[in-house]
Amino acid sequence: MPASYAYLGPEGTFTEVALRTLPETATRELVPVVSVPAALDAVRGGEAEAAFVPIENSVEGGITTTLDELVAGEPLMIYREVLLDITFALLVRPGTAISDIKTVTAHPAAQPQVRNWMKDNLAEDVIWESAASNADGARLVQEGRYDAAFAGEFAAEKYGLVPLVTEIHDAENAQTRFVLVGKPARPAAPTGADKTSVVIWQREDHPGGLMELLQEFAIRGVNLVLLQSRPTGTGIGDYCFAIDAEGHIADRRVAEALMGLKRVCPEVRFLGSYPRAGVAVEDVRPPRSGTSDGEFVAASDWLARCQDGRF
Numbered sequence: 001m002p003a004s005y006a007y008l009g010p011e012g013t014f015t016e017v018a019l020r021t022l023p024e025t026a027t028r029e030l031v032p033v034v035s036v037p038a039a040l041d042a043v044r045g046g047e048a049e050a051a052f053v054p055i056e057n058s059v060e061g062g063i064t065t066t067l068d069e070l071v072a073g074e075p076l077m078i079y080r081e082v083l084l085d086i087t088f089a090l091l092v093r094p095g096t097a098i099s100d101i102k103t104v105t106a107h108p109a110a111q112p113q114v115r116n117w118m119k120d121n122l123a124e125d126v127i128w129e130s131a132a133s134n135a136d137g138a139r140l141v142q143e144g145r146y147d148a149a150f151a152g153e154f155a156a157e158k159y160g161l162v163p164l165v166t167e168i169h170d171a172e173n174a175q176t177r178f179v180l181v182g183k184p185a186r187p188a189a190p191t192g193a194d195k196t197s198v199v200i201w202q203r204e205d206h207p208g209g210l211m212e213l214l215q216e217f218a219i220r221g222v223n224l225v226l227l228q229s230r231p232t233g234t235g236i237g238d239y240c241f242a243i244d245a246e247g248h249i250a251d252r253r254v255a256e257a258l259m260g261l262k263r264v265c266p267e268v269r270f271l272g273s274y275p276r277a278g279v280a281v282e283d284v285r286p287p288r289s290g291t292s293d294g295e296f297v298a299a300s301d302w303l304a305r306c307q308d309g310r311f
């Protein structure tokens with residue numbers, strides 16, 4: 001049996017479309033599961049080699065279920081990311097007119113991307129209910145549970161539906177980011193256009209606390225591309241921070257920043273270093289003066305010589 005990747009299903013999700021862009025899926029069995037936690041549990045339980053799940057969208061920010069699952073429980077690591085342009089279609093059973101629509105459904109992350117369109121085009125009292133995924137919403141329309149679903153146009157045929165309206169997106173260029181997650185192992189070698197994800201916990205609430213943590217990146221010239229606070233669940237005001245930084249853990253400036261955080265945070269969870277989707281190596285900004293690998297190595301060599309009295 002080939003190794004399997006579990007993904008947020010059922011068949012026909014944006015997640016599946018994004019997953020199929022990864023060349024290695026040609027040799028994997030792709031298994032749709034009902035939720036993000038189910039996909040990650042399949043990895044934790046050893047039933048799947050990896051899970052593929054949405055993690056961030058350009059309109060609303062983080063997909064909190066995914067972040068919360070990665071923050072807690074048995075550690076997992078991100079190995080790949082995929083960016084997908086998202087535009088919705090309004091899927092209905094054949095014969096449904098727009099004026100017949102009393103109930104609609106989709107994944108909660110779809111709502112902010114279709115809210116204005118709904119206001120302008122559907123009845124004022126239309127009822128929205130969340131589905132486990134956009135394709136699951138389509139399946140529920142097929143079953144007659146709702147009148148319409150926002151989903152990818154490609155999902156229509158699978159569920160015997162028709163796209164009544166296509167190209168629905170309140171924000172131009174809306175994208176969703178998906179990640180391939182597995183059990184911890186050595187990250188792939190740097191490609192030159194990489195990203196490192198970590199979750200950090202603050203020691204205790206104090207003035208400038210977050211700034212002190214961010215400083216570990218800033219002084220080493222490491223650029224951040226995501227900062228998301230999540231409640232730890234231990235009390236009001238207790239937060240951890242999910243951070244994506246440019247660079248790879250094999251880069252000295254990133255490694256030194258992580259060591260700096262490890263010294264001052266009660267917990268640092270390394271979530272992986274992996275190639276950055278949509279960024280070519282030639283587009284990566286060169287390290288700020290004084291933060292290249294060569295400069296870090298030269299500085300530690302110099303220190304060793306001082307400690308030896310060999311200068």
Ligand SMILES: O=C(O)C(=O)Cc1ccccc1
Binds near residue numbers: 012
């Ligand atoms: O993959 C899907 O279809 C999902 O349900 C997750 C999702 C939700 C909103 C935008 C992109 C992906």
